[in-house]
Amino acid sequence: MSQQYQMRFAGSGGQGVILASVILAEAAVICGFQAVQSQAYGPEARGGVSKAETIVSREKIWFSKVLRPDFLLALNQSSLNAYAPSLAEGGVVMIDDSLSAAALPEGTRFIAVPILRTARETVGKAFTANIVAVGAINAALRLFPDEQLAEAVERHIPAGTEAINRKALAAGAALIGAETARAFARSWE
Amino acid sequence: MSKAVLMQGNEAAVEGAIAAGMRFFAGYPITPSTEIAEMSALRLPQEGGKFIQMEDELASIAAVLGASAAGMKAMTATSGPGFSLMQENLGYGAMAEIPCVVVDVQRAGPSTGLATSPAQGDYMQARWGTHGDHPVIALSPSSVLETYTLIIRAFNLAEKYRTPVIFLMDEIVGHMREGVELPDPRTLLINRRKMSFHDGANKQCYFVPEGEYVPAMKPFGQGERYNITGNAHDESGFPTNSHEIAGRLVTRLLDKIDKNVDDICRVEEYAMDDAETAVVCFGGTARAVMSAVLEARRRGEKVGMFRPITVWPFPEDRLRARLGSLKRILMVEHNHGQMLREVQRTVGGSVSVDFLGRVDGTVITPDEILAKLSEKEGEKHAQ
Amino acid sequence: MPSDLVHLYMRIDHLPQMWCPGCGNGVIMRDVAVAIDELIHDEESGVNREDIVIVSGIGCSSRAAGYLDFNSIHTTHGRAIAFASGIKMANPRLHVIVLTGDGDCSAIGGNHLIHAARRNLGLTVIAFNNDIYGMTGGQYSPTTPNGDKATTAPYGNVDRPFDIARLASGAGASFSARGDVYHARETIDIIKQAILHKGFSLVDVYSICPTYYGRKNKKGDAVEMLRWQKENLIPTARYYNMREDERADKKLIGILSYNDYPEYTEEYAKVIARSRESLKKNGGAKT
Secondary structure, eight states: OTTOEEEEEEEEETSOHHHHHHHHHHHHHHTTOEEEEEEEEOSOSSEEEEEEEEEEESSOOOSOSOSSOSEEEESSHHHHHHHGGGOOTTOEEEEETTSOGGGSOTTOEEEEEOHHHIIIIIISOGGGHHHHHHHHHHHHHOOSOHHHHHHHHHHHSOTTOHHHHHHHHHHHHHTSOHHHHHHHOOOOO | OOSOEEEEHHHHHHHHHHHTTEEEEEEOOOTTTHHHHHHHHHHTGGGTOEEEEOSSHHHHHHHHHHHHHTTOEEEEEEOHHHHHHHHHHHHHHHHHTOOEEEEEEEEEOSTTOEEEEEOOTTHHHHHHSSSSSOOOEEEOOOSHHHHHHHHHHHHHHHHHHTSEEEEEEEHHHHTOEEEEOOOOGGGOOOOOOOOOOOOEEOTTTTOOOTTOOOOOOOOTTSSEEOEEESSOBOTTSOBOOOHHHHHHHHHHHHHHHHTTHHHHOOEEEESOTTOSEEEEOOTTHHHHHHHHHHHHHHTTOOEEEEEESEEESOOHHHHHTTTTTOSEEEEEESSSSSHHHHHHHHHTTSSEEEEEEOOSSOOOOHHHHHHHHHSOTTTOOOO | OOOHHHHHHBOGGGOSOSSOTTOSHHHHHHHHHHHHHHHHTOGGGOOOGGGEEEEEOSSTGGGHHHHBOSEEEEOOTTOHHHHHHHHHHHOTTSEEEEEEEHHHHHTTTHHHHHHHHHHTOSEEEEEEEOSEETTTTSEEOTTSOTTOOBTTBTTOOOSOOOOHHHHHHHTTOSEEEEEESSOHHHHHHHHHHHHHOSSOEEEEEEOOOIIIIIHHTTOOSHHHHHHHHHHHEEEHHHHHHSOHHHHTTOEEEEEEEEOOOOOHHHHHHHHHHHHHHHHHHTTTOOO
16 A cells, blocks of 8 residues: 555535546546545535545555545645644645645645635636646646646546636646755655 | 546446446436436437436336336436335336346435445345345446446346346445546447247237246337236236236246346455455445455465455355355445345354444445454454 | 227226226226227327337226236336336337326326426326225325315315316426316317327326215215216316306316427437537547
8 A cells, every 4th residue: 555645635615626636536547557536525515625535556546545645735724624634654735825834743744835816816717726736736746747637637627618727737837836846746666 | 648537436337337228317316326317418318318307216216117118228326315215116127027227326324314425234225125025136336447347237137137236336436536448348248138029919928938037028119019017917917816826926036036146146256265264345345345455465364355246146155155264254344234144144153254334424444454354253342 | 798999909808897886997998098099090190009108007097007908007106107207208209198096196196297297298197086095995185175085084184185187287288188987078089189299298087986985975876976077077168158157166178278388308309419419519529
């Protein structure tokens, strides 16, 4: 199980964390990895807590749930507070910079970026926050080549929204500086 | 780039069903099965098939049986509360010998329970949910790819044995996405129900020759004329009050399955040849069990997995065949001990049977299974 | 000696039928057979025997499906219209005729009735309406008049009854009519029109149950109950020639509502066309 990379995506319903999780799993599959994606959610379509998980591995993945994530994306405070304690040793957290990082245990490696504001102001559509996040995650962790990630996005967005989602993906990637990318880049080997 | 695509279990159920020839779906939305209705609404008309959202689950199963009687391979999908509503007509389908597939994506119950949480509490209901002695075939997949291939088998068995087949999924598999590479549709084996060559009124439409179990009938509208009923009926399909005829009919319906268990039953066995402990499980629970079994093997423990894929009829002969070398069985399932009863019945005290179950809507983890495996006998407590 | 009609359209080895002497159901079953026979012999109708499917539920009425020599399916209590919906969707060419009762289609199966009517799915529903549960021995049904007696209403029925024909038209049925046992010729003609009607059609046929309803409510024997129908159920032409005050306690035998709403399976054929169109546009991408 140590060969797996376990990712958790959390936010309030409607922020699109499930889709973010699905897109990264799809990118992994396109790149020839094994991937399993699942989610847990409450009855609310908007609001409430939404949690999605993606496991990526070179080997067959059996147990499909994430218990100790290597990576956590948190888009609201309650999900950050809820899931930060379960982070695996050496795990990485990405949060929206509007959140307080106080809940994170001392020494946690985290990246705070303006995901929600970028979606709203730079891209111009608040609902693209999840795609902005995907762009930022991949730029920071260097999980998959840009081309395959873009293909994964295209497979999961409604027809006619390609342009705005490309813009969101690029805007997300632009949030990550070269230094951050060097510090957080992950190797599959 | 890989040819694999990321697919959800519920989506694979629809694609598999369409590959099997499903051209009619009637359903009512219910979590966690709703994606099956949504995908059917999207995909069926593309294939020239029909989708209808009925007013409730009572209507859904009835419309499915009607469409099948008129010759279409038909399916519905639901979860616990809706599955309960469908029970009466599952018995009708068995009695009238109308093929169909009913998907139950199990969620935590009883009653409305935890709508979005996984469970496997409908296992016994799948067998005994409808009243009266009746035949049942139920299959349970543990991965997205298996959902695709196994639902094709569900249709094939439904057609071959002219009976409803229950496709017992769970939230774990239904809502999970995995990378899958689907088989080439041209390589698939697809069954079609036996048809008669009769034209006009047939007073022997339910006639079954000696040594066979399944009648041959044309669907409505193809020139053969007959009656279908849920009442006890004779070969003409007409209701009867004869105890002799009724007894013969129900016996044949049960024999149809009982005499063909080798054809119907499928099991996945992993590392069972030298196993001293078998972990028995079905459906999505196998994910945690396989992780635990692999870890136990790494530690040098002789543990294997025995997973019924056909969950009804319970593959008791296959389990019995393993009893010689086994010292212990651990039954792991997301309920309070339902398949456990079948295992105990099969084992009959020859091997100690432990149980790990769950009824709170959370998922049993590999570590919990490993902990249970490392408990010595005598330490185990009743659940 | 059975008539030609019986030989042609009934499964004579299962006759005589199981209904009580004086029951109206046999007459309604005959009306259905005559209506079908006349349509089969009318080339313009396009109706042929092998395309007719009789669907019934549970109750006295629903035994009719077994006696009629067509494709027939005797289903579960209340679900006949839902089974019929699947049959019609699977093969829209079929004339799907539902034979049901007042309990079957307006109590346990009421939901299916109103939704099939709302969809305007091209079924023909013939309700054998005898105001009582006969098969189980005389319990009140949704059409038992207020104040009447039944084995489960020993002090008089406090429920207010449904008017099934009005219920169907309120739910959107594009053809809703009323027939009865006494006015057989009129009822046959109404059933013929119902079968030829493209959308959802319902005929609420007033039956008589002398054994349970009649006896419990001192309505007399079958002849007296038919006399009541003759005097109080009035065919269309005569009904509309009556003064309002004369009509006050009478009921119309005829078509109550009619329109040409689009039929469901024809609308669904357009869905198939649209889905294939969008498939082409998306270059074959199925989802």
